[in-house]
Amino acid sequence: MYKNLLIILFTIFFLYTCSEEPKEVEPEKINGKILIKLIEEALWGSEKANYRLSGLVKPDTPPPDEYNQLKIDSVANSEGIKFYSILIEYPNPLHNVLAVYNENLLLYILDNSLNGNIVTEWKNISGRLYLIASENFVSKDLLKLSRISLYRMINGRFYLVFRSFTKLDKAGKIYQQSIEDIDENKIVTQLSSNRKTKLNNKKVTFNFNSSEHKYISEKDVFTNFVLNEIKSAKWTIEKPELKLETMKKKQQTTKQTETTEYAYIELKGYQVTLNSDWNNPIGIAVTDHLISRLEGVRYINDKIGATITIIQLPEGSATSQFVKYKFGNPTVGNYRVRSTNIIESGRNYIQFFEHSCSNKTFILLLQTPKYTYDKNKVTYDEIVTSFFIEC
Numbered sequence: 001m002y003k004n005l006l007i008i009l010f011t012i013f014f015l016y017t018c019s020e021e022p023k024e025v026e027p028e029k030i031n032g033k034i035l036i037k038l039i040e041e042a043l044w045g046s047e048k049a050n051y052r053l054s055g056l057v058k059p060d061t062p063p064p065d066e067y068n069q070l071k072i073d074s075v076a077n078s079e080g081i082k083f084y085s086i087l088i089e090y091p092n093p094l095h096n097v098l099a100v101y102n103e104n105l106l107l108y109i110l111d112n113s114l115n116g117n118i119v120t121e122w123k124n125i126s127g128r129l130y131l132i133a134s135e136n137f138v139s140k141d142l143l144k145l146s147r148i149s150l151y152r153m154i155n156g157r158f159y160l161v162f163r164s165f166t167k168l169d170k171a172g173k174i175y176q177q178s179i180e181d182i183d184e185n186k187i188v189t190q191l192s193s194n195r196k197t198k199l200n201n202k203k204v205t206f207n208f209n210s211s212e213h214k215y216i217s218e219k220d221v222f223t224n225f226v227l228n229e230i231k232s233a234k235w236t237i238e239k240p241e242l243k244l245e246t247m248k249k250k251q252q253t254t255k256q257t258e259t260t261e262y263a264y265i266e267l268k269g270y271q272v273t274l275n276s277d278w279n280n281p282i283g284i285a286v287t288d289h290l291i292s293r294l295e296g297v298r299y300i301n302d303k304i305g306a307t308i309t310i311i312q313l314p315e316g317s318a319t320s321q322f323v324k325y326k327f328g329n330p331t332v333g334n335y336r337v338r339s340t341n342i343i344e345s346g347r348n349y350i351q352f353f354e355h356s357c358s359n360k361t362f363i364l365l366l367q368t369p370k371y372t373y374d375k376n377k378v379t380y381d382e383i384v385t386s387f388f389i390e391c
Helices: 002-019 032-043 047-052 221-232 370-386
Strands: 069-076 082-089 097-102 107-111 117-125 128-139 143-154 157-170 173-182 186-193 203-209 214-216 244-251 256-263 282-286 294-301 306-312 336-339 343-345 348-357 360-369
Touching: 032 047, 032 069, 032 082, 069 117, 082 117, 107 143, 107 157, 143 221, 157 203, 157 221, 173 221, 186 221, 282 306, 306 370, 348 370, 360 370
Parallel strands: 157 214
Antiparallel strands: 069 082, 082 097, 097 107, 117 128, 128 143, 143 157, 157 173, 173 186, 186 203, 203 214, 244 256, 256 282, 282 294, 294 306, 306 360, 336 348, 343 348, 348 360
């Protein structure tokens, strides 16, 4: 009897437990403590931690005991979504990094272009949430500079929507640019100085360009003024500074003003066949057509006005974090290739090609004037076909 009773009870228990629906496992939500732990593990060389952080830490980044500061701030937007900003500042600005994640550790932006002493804060301006980064640094050892960067979420992605110098101190001669007004369509700044100058009381308007996701001024007066002062300075550089120089140049082939940041980098691990019309690769900080800045190399062909940019993505990151355009289906196999359609961008065509194998991903960006595209299409196809990465 007892034996039968035990069998009945066991059967009931078994049926009850089997009938329970499995609980859905929610993604682990992170907090400040978890983030600090992950970051420091990644800085000490943990590939697993760095993978979870979508490649936040570059291979040559110094360990945690060498940074100036590690700062984490959090904020919730109007929809209740929580974001975390991470700032890691080093004595050598080449290793500085600013990133934004959500509670599920989704990376929204990764910026390695900040200089000197950096202060970050979240701020609600005109009903929109901004991450503001302010930099104070020295150029040519005597020019004291300040710069501001504004990051904003647009359609579910964070963009660097505005960056400009705010102060130049040249041996006591002070020139400033202050933001007077920010709204969805424009930013208005006012220039001032403690010296008699044409800059005094001049106002500059930056209009929002929805295709570039940036506030742009046709005459960025203060930036041009500061860059000219930096270029004309003749002093010897002794202190470490980020070797990036922003230069405005008029390209006759496209009749468009483009901003290029040049960087001292060496990119290896790929091969591409180009004839003598293409110049030697130039290391650059790539921002055009990307969600956030990446470093790469650029080849320029002045005869046909085309450029080829090659970028290696940070290990553990995805192309969708940096490229907003839709890619087609990849090829089958261990070596995968996929591309976007040809995209119109002003007077140019652009097209992205992604090559990936093992844990490597490279992007090739082709940019060519519309009016020469058909004439040189065979050449472009041969170049694109010749490109491959070393696995």
